[in-house]
Amino acid sequence: MEVFWPRKERLEFELRALREAGIEYEIVSGDPTQLGELRIRLLSPLEGHDFDLDVIFPELYPYFRFQIGTKDVELGHHHNPFEGFLCVIGRGTDQWKLSDTVAKFVQERVPLTIGTGAESEREAVEGVEEQQAEPFSNYYPYADRHLLLIDGNWSIDPGIRSGSLVLGISRQPLNLPLKAIVREVRDNEGRVLAEFDDSVFTDGYRHTRYARWIRLEEPIRESDAAACFAAAQEQDSGASEGRITEFQGGHLRIIVTLFPEEHSWRDGQSGLGWVGVAQKNMRSGQEHFFIRVARAGRDDFSVRMPELQHMREQEIAVIGLGCLGAPSALEFSRMGVGQLRLIDPDFVDPPTTARWPLGRPVYGESKVKVLGQFIVAHYPRTEIPKVAPLKIGAIRSDSVVPGSEWEALESILDDASLIYDATGEHGVQRFLSEYARQTETPYVWVEGRQGGWGGLVGRAMPGEACWACIECAQADDEVASPPSAPDDVGWRQPQGCGDPTFTGAGFDMHTIAMSGVRAAVAALAEAADDYPARPWNVEVISLRDEDEGAAVPTWDVATVDRRSDCPVCVE
Amino acid sequence: MPDKDKDPEKGKPQDPEKGKPDDVPPGPPEDPPGSGEPPQPPGRRKVG
Numbered sequence: 141m142e143v144f145w146p147r148k149e150r151l152e153f154e155l156r157a158l159r160e161a162g163i164e165y166e167i168v169s170g171d172p173t174q175l176g177e178l179r180i181r182l183l184s185p186l187e188g189h190d191f192d193l194d195v196i197f198p199e200l201y202p203y204f205r206f207q208i209g210t211k212d213v214e215l216g217h218h219h220n221p222f223e224g225f226l227c228v229i230g231r232g233t234d235q236w237k238l239s240d241t242v243a244k245f246v247q248e249r250v251p252l253t254i255g256t257g258a259e260s261e262r263e264a265v266e267g268v269e270e271q272q273a274e275p276f277s278n279y280y281p282y283a284d285r286h287l288l289l290i291d292g293n294w295s296i297d298p299g300i301r302s303g304s305l306v307l308g309i310s311r312q313p314l315n316l317p318l319k320a321i322v323r324e325v326r327d328n329e330g331r332v333l334a335e336f337d338d339s340v341f342t343d344g345y346r347h348t349r350y351a352r353w354i355r356l357e358e359p360i361r362e363s364d365a366a367a368c369f370a371a372a373q374e375q376d377s378g379a380s381e382g383r384i385t386e387f388q389g390g391h392l393r394i395i396v397t398l399f400p401e402e403h404s405w406r407d408g409q410s411g412l413g414w415v416g417v418a419q420k421n422m423r424s425g426q427e428h429f430f431i432r433v434a435r436a437g438r439d440d441f442s443v444r445m446p447e448l449q450h451m452r453e454q455e456i457a458v459i460g461l462g463c464l465g466a467p468s469a470l471e472f473s474r475m476g477v478g479q480l481r482l483i484d485p486d487f488v489d490p491p492t493t494a495r496w497p498l499g500r501p502v503y504g505e506s507k508v509k510v511l512g513q514f515i516v517a518h519y520p521r522t523e524i525p526k527v528a529p530l531k532i533g534a535i536r537s538d539s540v541v542p543g544s545e546w547e548a549l550e551s552i553l554d555d556a557s558l559i560y561d562a563t564g565e566h567g568v569q570r571f572l573s574e575y576a577r578q579t580e581t582p583y584v585w586v587e588g589r590q591g592g593w594g595g596l597v598g599r600a601m602p603g604e605a606c607w608a609c610i611e612c613a614q615a616d617d618e619v620a621s622p623p624s625a626p627d628d629v630g631w632r633q634p635q636g637c638g639d640p641t642f643t644g645a646g647f648d649m650h651t652i653a654m655s656g657v658r659a660a661v662a663a664l665a666e667a668a669d670d671y672p673a674r675p676w677n678v679e680v681i682s683l684r685d686e687d688e689g690a691a692v693p694t695w696d697v698a699t700v701d702r703r704s705d706c707p708v709c710v711e
Numbered sequence: 712m713p714d715k716d717k718d719p720e721k722g723k724p725q726d727p728e729k730g731k732p733d734d735v736p737p738g739p740p741e742d743p744p745g746s747g748e749p750p751q752p753p754g755r756r757k758v759g
Contacts, residue, residue, distance in 0.1 A: 460759050462759050463759075464759045465759065562759050563759050564757040564758045564759025565757065565759070566751060566757055569757075570748065570749075574747075586759065587757040587758065587759055588757070588758045588759055589755055589756070589757075589758065590755075590756060590758060596757075607749075608747070608748075608749035609749075611749040611750070611751065611752060612749050612750060614752035615749070615750040615751065615752045615753065621752065621755060622755070624755040624756065631756070641758075642756070642758040644758070706749070707747045707748060707749055708747045708749065
């Protein structure tokens with residue numbers, strides 16, 4: 141298919157504009173009439189400067205911007221030190237306008253960019269440039285998939301110039317790519333300067349390897365990994381031991397360079413940049429590559445959702461791991477809830493995975509088991525100390541959970557910060573809500589309706605309206621009813637299933653599940669800067685109109701007070 | 712399975728002994744232990 145936009149005409153327009161502006165150029169590579177990148181060189185286009193500028197038009201030009209750059213200047217800002225690109229406009233794709241041309245940028249934006257890029261005084265550029273940090277470590281051409289993890293909270297004594305890193309890897313022998321956690325930063329005498337003290341997270345990295353680290357006054361301005369390694373090695377005057385990391389088929393020498401860099405806008409390089417560079421030695425020869433250093437400390441994970449820090453210490457019992465409970469449990473673990481306890485009797489039946497988070501590798505497995513394993517593997521800061529494949533209240537002909545059901549249940553529910561009931565079972569709700577009421581445990585329940593047409597989220601806090609109060613309010617029509625598909629649309633018995641089930645899309649049920657998660661997070665909020673608490677205790681979610689079909693999704697909320705006629709909580 | 716709302720005993724011949732005044736069993740206690748059940752909101756099945 142031919143491209144659907146006038147690419148060729150636009151490039152011709154660009155070149156004509158350059159000629160009209162008196163800017164000489166030559167085509168370095170590419171052909172304006174063909175697909176592919178077009179590279180041109182502008183010959184000394186800037187007044188007062190004698191260097192050329194390189195311009196690259198991407199294949200999808202002009203939907204996406206051209207890049208202008210030079211490697212003949214060294215700027216502290218707005219300049220990629222390795223590729224030479226100048227940051228003439230902000231990075232967002234919205235910053236590029238069709239009316240922008242190379243000729244115009246050379247006359248207006250490039251001089252401004254070079255001026256602000258060379259400026260070191262923050263006050264001089266305030267209001268001129270975007271307030272965004274430019275960490276130097278971002279510019280290195282890292283090898284795919286290699287990664288070292290550190291804690292962004294670390295502070296390494298600036299007086300110490302070098303030492304060793306104790307790395308943790310997950311498997312022995314080490315297979316590349318290297319994915320390791322920096323367990324300890326040591327000085328040359330072996331004293332620990334910083335350590336990853338989050339044992340829940342580091343437990344997955346049990347085997348030890350070593351690397352070197354050196355502190356530099358400034359980053360090594362070298363994008364070739366071999367040259368960078370040589371430069372780093374030359375500056376490492378410390379002990380040579382602990383520098384070799386064996387892997388299947390050879391050994392690595394790793395040096396991590398630490399240097400001052402920006403972590404917030406024009407902060408005077410008050411942050412610490414970390415860049416790994418490795419020499420890979422094999423029988424077949426030697427290679428070098430850069431290793432990205434990523435931050436994975438507990439606080440690093442909170443940066444994107446500071447309002448959820450209060451969830452770290454919570455212990456939530458999730459009962460029911462269907463298409464409401466399973467995505468809810470995953471969401472709790474993603475946000476870093478301290479502990480989840482899981483109850484569900486089912487195994488993973490293949491067709492149910494059409495609206496369940498995991499798929500084929502877990503067919504036939506116990507839901508509590510595989511979801512628990514998945515969470516521990518992917519989100520290790522959420523502990524899963526207890527799971528039970530219990531069908532609450534059923535006569536048990538097997539001994540999946542030996543002993544007393546009540547004792548098994550109590551061991552899971554005991555001292556939970558919140559009970560999250562996603563069973564959609566009236567009888568189970570009745571039992572669990574009463575347990576919650578008597579133990580003064582917050583109780584949130586979430587339930588869908590046939591067809592995935594709607595659902596309800598309820599919250600019963602200690603001393604407030606209980607689950608039964610809210611059921612009574614619904615029975616008295618004081619709370620709206622979620623829409624529900626009629627049985628001929630919303631109720632099916634799949635082949636071979638012992639019970640009918642409901643129809644409904646996973647994404648509609650997901651909407652209801654996430655409302656339940658939001659209610660649970662809000663119910664556990666305490667401080668002013670936590671995710672906002674909410675005054676209402678019922679949400680009725682409508683995703684369809686029972687008569688018209690499609691509808692604007694609505695959330696009707698209600699605040700049900702304790703009822704004097706409640707058959708449960710009235711005293 | 713039998714439908715809960717359909718009484719399987721309906722239509723069967725009456726036990727001739729039943730109905731005698733002396734044999735009327737005592738009724739259920741007015742407030743059986745385990746009560747405290749709220750009315751179920753009408754109509755719509757909960758699912759999850």
